[in-house]
Structures are given as structure tokens and as C-alpha cells.
Amino acid sequence: MKKPLLTVLLAVGLASAASGEPIRVVTSIPDFGAIAAAIGGADVTTESIVKGNRDVHAVELLPSLMMKVRKADVYVKVGLDLDLWAQQIIDGSRNPRLLVVDASERIVKLEVPDFKVDASHGDLHAHGNPHYWLDPANARPIGEAILAALATIEPGMATTFRANLDGYVARLDAATAVWQSRLAPHAGAEVISFHSSWPYFARRFGITIVEHLEPKPGVPPTPTHVAALTELLRTGRVKAILMESYFDDRVPAMLSRTTGVPLVKVPVLVGSAPGIDDQFALFEEITGSLARALAGGRPAD
Amino acid sequence: MKRTKVPWVTALLLTVVGAAAAQNVNPDISVIGDVRAFATDDASDPKEGRLQLDLKSVELALQGYLNPYARADVFLGYHDDSFELEEAYATILRGLPGGLQVKAGKYRVDFGKLNLLHPHAYSFLDTPLVHRELLGEEGLVDIGVNLNLQAPLGNTVLTVSGNVLKGDFAEGHHHEHAAEDTSSMLDSFGRGLDDLDTLEEEAVETDLGYSERLGLFVPTGDYAGFEVGLNALQGTLDLNTGRKVKLLGADAKYRWAPDKYRSLTVQGEWIRSDRDVEHAGAGEGGVERVRADGFYAFLDWRFAQRWNAGVIGERSEMAEEEGVSIERVGAFAGFQLMEETTTLRVLLRQSDGDELAEPVREAILQLAFSLGPHRAHWF
Known part of the structure; x- marks a missing residue:
């Protein structure tokens, strides 16, 4: 959405009366719903457009x-x-009267192209890599954007919402320290990912994404590219193949079988696997599976 | 549908694109091309049994917001060596009472689900017979004003829509003698294109027409649901002679997506036309009422990330000649090359009917490509 549109919609939202009913928040992905629920508690209901795997x-x-x-009342995209x-x-x-929140507005973007983006680069995003929620530290800027919208609708709850966000981020920071220590022994480990979903995660947890199964973002693996990746994997440099659970795993599984490099297939959204009910469970699963694979153990299914 | 001259469209394009380029807020610009190779065993086709090539269409879309509450969409099309303004309309999206949306301009009328789509998006490649014959060569497209209400009814979604139309739907049929109308439909086999310019239009004065749609969507899961709809249109084909047309339609669509890569779409539509037709010897005034029915039904199964396949069956009577019908069945498949910006589709079909000496078989291969932003698909 263009900024003028957002500004006017926010103005319309400002004029909407606070009713005492829970604030209804719809999010594009459930991860934002988890953050909104943490901020709003019982004063917020959340629902995600993307569900499951x-x-x-x-x-x-x-x-x-x-x-x-x-x-x-609020849409978070x-x-x-x-x-x-x-x-x-x-x-x-x-x-x-819908307040539209672009959760990326306060994010420090990675992989922002410094060249003209077109389809010859695949599904490359002109304003930066959009998978920023895979860094738990980005819960703070995402949460700040959501908080601003919730406080606009219920100004009297702003202090409570602020305290809730601070408490949530503090708990997530503490957990992040544990997850980082889990992966610290593997700092700098070279990993191949399926899609370019991982730059924010890799920066936070100290791993290095050296290649992708997709030769260009959104372009499925080609035989030539798979052959090149096979050669790379056989050098022994790459310690794991990291992939998002919603992609087809036939090609990465074949690569794993033929080269012996472990495949780590993990959820990347809250709610996309049983038991992955919040961000804590999501990052516990990702870091745990990856750490086991990098240590030479079997990754979790 | 009226054809426009190339210089006029070129000037418009240069003006619009130039103005857009000079602004900070540009509309989204996209281009969709449809290239075809085909062959037919139709004995009446001089190129029977030979491979033929065609650039069926190129479409240029300019789309963007006018303000926080409204957007505009313009589609220019190249077909049959000429340009035409396919659609140009503005829509008030939000802010009106009761969630009302208002659209004004030239647009594809919401008579059924399929008519809203541009034909290059069809999995089965070609406009169904019943649309071609009862709605017009390029579907039901007209200048008008649309009012659209959508409201929840429990878990279901009710859509009520009404259009006041200029009456250009009458131009979808070319008012020659009935025998020539027959040839216009039959001539389309094997080419996937009709050369409308060879047909001579009569000057007719139309009057406002009206169409209505009632739709009910029932979700059957987070990524599944079905919709049923009822459609009607009333209009004047020729103000001078007072000839009228009435259309009735019913449609149903079911979609189920069990996972990210697979989805099933089953869709069908029935349309009935009651149309006043001029015939010599038709009695007083030379006008008789002709009733025609038709339907299509298809099943489209996306069985892998970039693959789909399906079947279609269809039948239509001719709008202006009583009791003359044609049927066809087809099987189709599609493959997206790399991304959904480039799609290869193939259609194999057989047609039979009252005016065909023997069944006609065709094979059509389509390459559809798109440049620019790709908007998500509506249900």
C-alpha cells in the first residue's frame, strides 16, 4: 500500500470509537498474531489468513x-x-475503519538489491528480503508497529500494551540467548537452504547460507543447478541442507541421500506443525533440529 | 464489440505511460501474451491437417489506486490485428454504506463466475461455446455501472450485484441472416479466432439493459468452498424494432486445496437466452422469439506445483436459430515454466453438431506469458 493510503486509513481508524470489545486483529501470518496476542492479551482476538503448513x-x-x-479492527501484513x-x-x-499495519516498516532490511529488479532475477523482492520474522529479535520492531495500532484504538490500554510487549520481548530475548548458545559451537557453519528465507535467521544465529536449492528465488531446482550443488555438497564444506516445511522435499532429500549431508526440514511459521503454537516453540524447533544436524546427529522429523 | 484504430490507442498508451513515468506514484503495468499453435481435421478449413500459428492476443493492463477509497483498472487488448479497449473502469472499494462497492466504466459483467476472467486465464484455453454464442464473441462486456453488496450470513457469504448497462451486449451478435450466424460459430473451429472484421455489422440503436447476480459462497474449510449463483439480464437489442433479449443463468463452483501444491476446481454454468430475431417470413414485423440453452462444466486438477490437467464438456444452441446446437468435449493440461509468469497449455477436443457433417477434432498448444505484477486469483 502506498503511504498516503496508509495515512488516510490510519486517520479513519483514529476516528473509530473504542468500544470495550476485544480488538480484532487479522494477520497475514500467524507469527504476527502470536505477537499481537502477547501485546493485547485478553483485549485482543487474532486470526491469520495463512494457516497450517x-x-x-x-x-x-x-x-x-x-x-x-x-x-x-487491525490488519497486519x-x-x-x-x-x-x-x-x-x-x-x-x-x-x-480498518487500520493497516505494515510490520516491515521498522525492520532493518537485509538483501536489499542495489540494482534494477525484474523477473530475470526470479521472485526477488525489490525492497529487501521479506522473511524477517525468522529473527526472534525482530519481534521488537514488529511488536512496536502492532502496539502503535492497538494503542490508537484503545489509548487507555497503551501502558498495559507497552508493558506486555516489553515483557514478551524480554522473555524472547532470554530464550534467544539459549538458542544462540545452542548454535554457538557451529558458528560460521556453511548451510544450503531451499528458498532464500533465512538471511535474518542466519545473521542472528551465526550460520552462513552459501547456496539455495532454488537457482533464483521462486524458481524450482533445475538439473544443472542440482548437479552443481551435488558437487558443492561432496566437498564436505556444507554441513546441512535447511528447508522450509511447506516446500516439496524430493530434490533436497535426494541430495541428502546421495551426498550424506543432513536435511533439516523445519516449520517457518507458527502453527505449521503440531506443537508449534508460538514463536518460542518455532525457534526451539528450528534451532534444535539444526543444532542436532550440525553436530552430526539426526535432525528431528 | 467496436474496434479502435491503432494510432488512437498508441497515442493513449504514450500519454498514459508517459504521464505515469513522470509521477512518483505509478500504476502497475503488466502485459500478457497468448501465442498458439494448432491443427484441425475440419474438412471445411483450407488448412486442414496443417500446423497453424497465431498470436491470439496481447493484453496491456494499467492498474492502481485513485485515492484511499478507489482504484482504476484499464485493459487494452490486441486481437485479430487490431486494438480494442477491453475494459476501463473505476471502483469505489470502501467507505460506502453497508460495504457497498460501486464500479463504473467498461467492464466484464458479473454474469456467472467465468465471464469475469479474461480468456487467457482459462485452463481450457477457449471461451466456452455457451458464452461465445449467448453472451457474445468476447463474453459479456459493456459500459455500465455496477453496485455490489457482500454480507456474511453465518459462515456463508452472500453477494448481491446489479448492473445498469449501455446495451453493447447486443453487439456480441452480428445481425445478419441466420445462416451466416451459423457460419460465424462454425468458422471458429481450428483457428481459435474469428475474423470478425469480415462480418458486416448492421447499425442498431440499443437501450439500457439491466443484469443482476445473486451468489452464495459456503466455505468448507480454510482453503475450500463452493459458490452457487443465479444471474439474469434484460435488454433491448434494437430500439428501432423493439427486439428484446432476456438471459437467465445459474452457476456453481467448488474448489478444494488439500495442500500447497494440489487443488481441485469443479465449475459449471447453464445459460438460457430468449431473444427476438429478425427473420423474413417470421410473421408480423418479421420478428420471432428464439430460445436457446447451453452449458459448460469442467474439472481442473492441479496435481503438482506447476502441473494441472482436466476435462471440459459443453453444449450450446445458437442464439438466433432455433434448435441448432453444437457439442464438444476436451481434455487439457498445463505446465508452468519456472514460475507462473510463463505457462504452456494444451487442449485436445472434439466437436459435433447439427451443422457439422462429421465430428471435428482439434489440437491447440498455447504459450501464455505475463510481464509485471501478478495479482492473486479470486475464487
């Missing part, structure tokens, strides 16, 4: 999704051109 890049626009947003479908859902909702 689905690809956030592609969503079909069902009328039922529009109706969810029709009744919402990923931005950076990842969830372009979100704007169509917002438009289809016809909700004039």
Missing part, C-alpha cells in the same frame, strides 16, 4: 477471507511485496 507467497482470495477482515494478496483481501473486505 502453507506457503505465504500464494493465497487464493476466498470470499470468507474478506469477511474475516470485514469485521477486523508482512509487506516487502511478500503478501501482495493481502491488499486484495483488504480491498475486498470493504472495511473503511
Whole structure:
């Protein structure tokens, strides 16, 4: 959404009366819902458009999704051109009082191209890599953006929301320290990933993504590229193949079998696997599986 | 549909694109091309049995917001060696009472689900017979104003829509003698294109028309649901003679996506046309009422990330000649090269009907490519 549009929608939202009812927040991905719930507690209800083990890049626009947003007070989108479908859902909702939050606005972006982006680069995002929620430290800027919207609707709750966010981030920071120590022995370990989902995670946890299964973002593995990756994996430099659970694992599994490099298939969204009910469980699963693989153990299924 | 001259469209394009380039807030610009290779065993086709090539269409879309509450969409199309303004409309998206949306301009009318799509998006490649024959060569496209309400009914979603139309839907049929209309439909086999410029239009004065749609969407899961709809249109084909047309339609669509890579779409539509047709010897005034029915139904199974396959069956009677019908069945498959920006589709089909001496078989291969932003698919 263009900034003037956001500004006017925020102005409309400001004019909407606080009602005492829970603030209804709809998010593009459940991870943002988890943060919104932590901030708002019982004063917020959350619902995600992407659910389960689905690809956030592609969503079909069902009328039922529009109706969810029709009744919402706040919509939190990923931005950076990842969830372009979100704007169509917002438009289809016809909700004039909706506050639209672009959670990427306060993020320090990585992989921002310094060249003209077009489709010859695959599905490259012109404003930076959009998978920023895979750094637990980004819960703070995401949360600040959500907090601003919630406090706009319920100004009287702003102090409580602020305290809730601070407490949530403090707990997540403490957990992040544990996760970092888990991966510290493998600092600098070279890893191949399926899609370019991991730069924020890699920076936080000290691993190095040296290649991707996709030759270009969004382009499926080609035989030539797989052959080159096989050669790379056989050098012994690369310690793991890291992939998002919603991608087809046939090619990475074949590479793992033929080269002996462990495949680590992990969820990248809250709710995308049993027991992954919040960010704590998500990063516990990712860091645990990756650490076991890098240590030579069997990654969790 | 009226054709526009190339210089006019070129000037418009240069103006719009130039103005957009000079601004900070540009509209989204995208281009979609549709290239085809085909062959037919139709004995009436002089190129029977030979491979033929065609650039079926190129579409230029300019889309963007006018303000926080409204957007505009313009589609320019190249078909049959000429340009045309396919659609140009503005939509008020939000802020009106009761969630009302208002659209004004030239647009594809929401008569059924399929008519809203541009034909290059069809998995089965070609406009269904019943649309071609009862809605017009390029579907039901007209200048008008649309009012659209959407409201939840429990877990379901009710859509009520109404259009006031200029009456250009009458141009979808070319008012020659019935025998020539027959040839216009039959001539399309094997080419996937009709050369409309060879047909001579009669000057007709139309009047406002009206269409209505009632749709009910029922979700059956987070990524599944079905919609049923009822459609109607009333209009004047020729103000001078008072000839009228009434269309009735019913449609259903079911979609189920069990996982990221697989989805099933089953969709069908039935349309009935009651149309006044001029015939010599048709009695007083030379006008008779012709009733025609038709339907299509297809199943499209996306069985892998970039692969889909399906079947389609269809039948239509001719809009202006009583009791003359044609049927066809087809099987289709599609493959996305790398990304969804480039798609290869193939269609094998057989047609039979009252005016065909023997069944006609065709094979069509399509390469569809798109440049620019790709918007998500509506249900």
C-alpha cells in the first residue's frame, strides 16, 4: 500500500470509537498474531489468513477471507511485496475503519538489491528480503508497529500494551540467548537452504547460507543447478541442507541421500506443525533440529 | 464489440505511460501474451491437417489506486490485428454504506463466475461455446455501472450485484441472416479466432439493459468452498424494432486445496437466452422469439506445483436459430515454466453438431506469458 493510503486509513481508524470489545486483529501470518496476542492479551482476538503448513507467497482470495477482515479492527501484513494478496483481501473486505499495519516498516532490511529488479532475477523482492520474522529479535520492531495500532484504538490500554510487549520481548530475548548458545559451537557453519528465507535467521544465529536449492528465488531446482550443488555438497564444506516445511522435499532429500549431508526440514511459521503454537516453540524447533544436524546427529522429523 | 484504430490507442498508451513515468506514484503495468499453435481435421478449413500459428492476443493492463477509497483498472487488448479497449473502469472499494462497492466504466459483467476472467486465464484455453454464442464473441462486456453488496450470513457469504448497462451486449451478435450466424460459430473451429472484421455489422440503436447476480459462497474449510449463483439480464437489442433479449443463468463452483501444491476446481454454468430475431417470413414485423440453452462444466486438477490437467464438456444452441446446437468435449493440461509468469497449455477436443457433417477434432498448444505484477486469483 502506498503511504498516503496508509495515512488516510490510519486517520479513519483514529476516528473509530473504542468500544470495550476485544480488538480484532487479522494477520497475514500467524507469527504476527502470536505477537499481537502477547501485546493485547485478553483485549485482543487474532486470526491469520495463512494457516497450517502453507506457503505465504500464494493465497487464493476466498470470499470468507474478506469477511474475516470485514469485521477486523487491525490488519497486519508482512509487506516487502511478500503478501501482495493481502491488499486484495483488504480491498475486498470493504472495511473503511480498518487500520493497516505494515510490520516491515521498522525492520532493518537485509538483501536489499542495489540494482534494477525484474523477473530475470526470479521472485526477488525489490525492497529487501521479506522473511524477517525468522529473527526472534525482530519481534521488537514488529511488536512496536502492532502496539502503535492497538494503542490508537484503545489509548487507555497503551501502558498495559507497552508493558506486555516489553515483557514478551524480554522473555524472547532470554530464550534467544539459549538458542544462540545452542548454535554457538557451529558458528560460521556453511548451510544450503531451499528458498532464500533465512538471511535474518542466519545473521542472528551465526550460520552462513552459501547456496539455495532454488537457482533464483521462486524458481524450482533445475538439473544443472542440482548437479552443481551435488558437487558443492561432496566437498564436505556444507554441513546441512535447511528447508522450509511447506516446500516439496524430493530434490533436497535426494541430495541428502546421495551426498550424506543432513536435511533439516523445519516449520517457518507458527502453527505449521503440531506443537508449534508460538514463536518460542518455532525457534526451539528450528534451532534444535539444526543444532542436532550440525553436530552430526539426526535432525528431528 | 467496436474496434479502435491503432494510432488512437498508441497515442493513449504514450500519454498514459508517459504521464505515469513522470509521477512518483505509478500504476502497475503488466502485459500478457497468448501465442498458439494448432491443427484441425475440419474438412471445411483450407488448412486442414496443417500446423497453424497465431498470436491470439496481447493484453496491456494499467492498474492502481485513485485515492484511499478507489482504484482504476484499464485493459487494452490486441486481437485479430487490431486494438480494442477491453475494459476501463473505476471502483469505489470502501467507505460506502453497508460495504457497498460501486464500479463504473467498461467492464466484464458479473454474469456467472467465468465471464469475469479474461480468456487467457482459462485452463481450457477457449471461451466456452455457451458464452461465445449467448453472451457474445468476447463474453459479456459493456459500459455500465455496477453496485455490489457482500454480507456474511453465518459462515456463508452472500453477494448481491446489479448492473445498469449501455446495451453493447447486443453487439456480441452480428445481425445478419441466420445462416451466416451459423457460419460465424462454425468458422471458429481450428483457428481459435474469428475474423470478425469480415462480418458486416448492421447499425442498431440499443437501450439500457439491466443484469443482476445473486451468489452464495459456503466455505468448507480454510482453503475450500463452493459458490452457487443465479444471474439474469434484460435488454433491448434494437430500439428501432423493439427486439428484446432476456438471459437467465445459474452457476456453481467448488474448489478444494488439500495442500500447497494440489487443488481441485469443479465449475459449471447453464445459460438460457430468449431473444427476438429478425427473420423474413417470421410473421408480423418479421420478428420471432428464439430460445436457446447451453452449458459448460469442467474439472481442473492441479496435481503438482506447476502441473494441472482436466476435462471440459459443453453444449450450446445458437442464439438466433432455433434448435441448432453444437457439442464438444476436451481434455487439457498445463505446465508452468519456472514460475507462473510463463505457462504452456494444451487442449485436445472434439466437436459435433447439427451443422457439422462429421465430428471435428482439434489440437491447440498455447504459450501464455505475463510481464509485471501478478495479482492473486479470486475464487
